[in-house]
Amino acid sequence: MKKVCFIILIVLLISNMGYSYAFALKKYSQPKSEVKNTISISYTSNISDGAVDITVNTPVKIVFDEDINDTTITTDTFFLSNSSGVKIPGRIVTEGRMIILFPQRRLKPAATYKVTLDAIYTNEGNPIDKISITFTNKDLDFGLYWFGYNGLHEKYFPEYDNAYYKPEKATLVFAHGWQANFVNQTDEYGNPTFNYETFLWKEDNFGGASKHNGFFEYINHPWLDKGYNTGIVYWTQFADEPTFLNEGVIGVSEAEAKIWSFDGPQGSRYRLPGDNQYKVWDKKFIFDGIEVDVESATEAMGIYLVHALKANTSGNIRFGGHSLGNQVICNLAKMCYENGIVLKRIALLDPSYTIVDSLVDDIFKKYKGDFYSYMPDDEYGTTPAERCRKILFNLMNKWTYINDFVVEAYHTTGLNLSIPVMDSNSSLMKEICNVNLAPWYYSANQIPQKHLAAKNNYFLSMGFDSPIECEINWLNQRIKTGNIGPSATTPNSRIKEMMGGKYDWTQVEGRYTPTPVDDWFERKKSPQGEFDFDNCGLKGDINDDGIIGLEEAINALQAISSRNY
Structure with a gap:
């Protein structure tokens, strides 16, 4: 009897377990019923729909009242x-309820853009209604942009981390020059009426080496491959003064004045994209939540740059300026010095400085009296060349022997x-490492391209070994000296040895190849920092007395201003 009861009990237990298991399995396999969402997800944005006068390239920040499922957020x-x-192109950052979109291409001033957000869900599974925000930019852009690979770049804003700037990294900052008739050209991406210089060297017309x-x-x-941050400071719209203004005045001096002061001939005017109109800026903008007043284009850019570099711990900050941009870099270096930022190296890339004197009264007849009266009243001098020279001499005295600072x-x-409207600044050139490149891969009349070759060749040379230094012996043979020549990759210790005016360096090999892979430089006794006319792009335009004539000078300046790339 006991055995029968025990067997019955076992059967009942097994039956109940099977029922429970079957029930549980049935319950687990039930399809999840769809619950229609009736919850409205609210949000706030730093840019409202229909907003105008938005600072160019402002990141778009949207904050929701629920955490966002970041797997649903894509480009x-x-x-x-x-x-x-x-x-x-853009970069997306998500953090809880917040998402931020960083434009990774320079946007056009005064243009309208639209932000679209669709098919995004919260972590609770609630869908977010489609969002469209349309806004229009301010009609002026300037400041600091950091560049990554393949042309992508982000504007520097103090309240956001930048994808292409890390304060622990070595840093290169570049400043462009005069941008006559540049704003209304098509940019390298095919967008019309707002061009700007980048780090792209694209050429389909090497007149000397097709x-x-x-x-x-x-x-x-x-530079990126070697761990550098790479940035560009932009003053494009201020720098866009036409080749000739009323009464024959050359626009390069009008643009140059804004580097030092907005009290110059054209004040603080800037060119508007899409037409030939100019507008006067009130010299005020909001930076880091504070309204600031500035007195020059350089100061406006410098506020961005100084803020970024004050946190830099690399001990290796390098500046490069092309054409008038060398003056921008000198003025920015002064701002850095005044803010306790130490630089390592400055490269002046085909530098230019105007000079106004009795030789060019006919050109500058619009101005009576002292043309450079707009210059700041300080110890650095009254002409562009003098100011750059004194700034750099001061920095060399302060930094060269404690930080191996070189120029x-x-x-x-x-x-x-030797051009009537330009100052050679020979007193500066004989004290620094002075180099004459020979971009013969361009033809003699490709002056704008040769002008830009200084920038392109120098920056590209960072990817190559330092060039060979040579001398010419009594048999007119090139003999290696055993030293290396000048380039971006040449160590500061070697560039420091090359300063002081004893020698200049002239390119004698690699003149028909755009890459520096086969470059040789001849070491020559320095003729007081003068340019080697045998290798310059204006060799055919020199008068019998060895001086480039006024007409040729103006033609050359006009050629440079007409570049459309």
């Missing part, structure tokens, strides 16, 4: 587009020497 569900519907046509190099890539100049056109 297809959250993006920026222009008025034609073309998407702008076999290299189709050249395409991002000249900041070698180098690379000339490609001779436009800064």
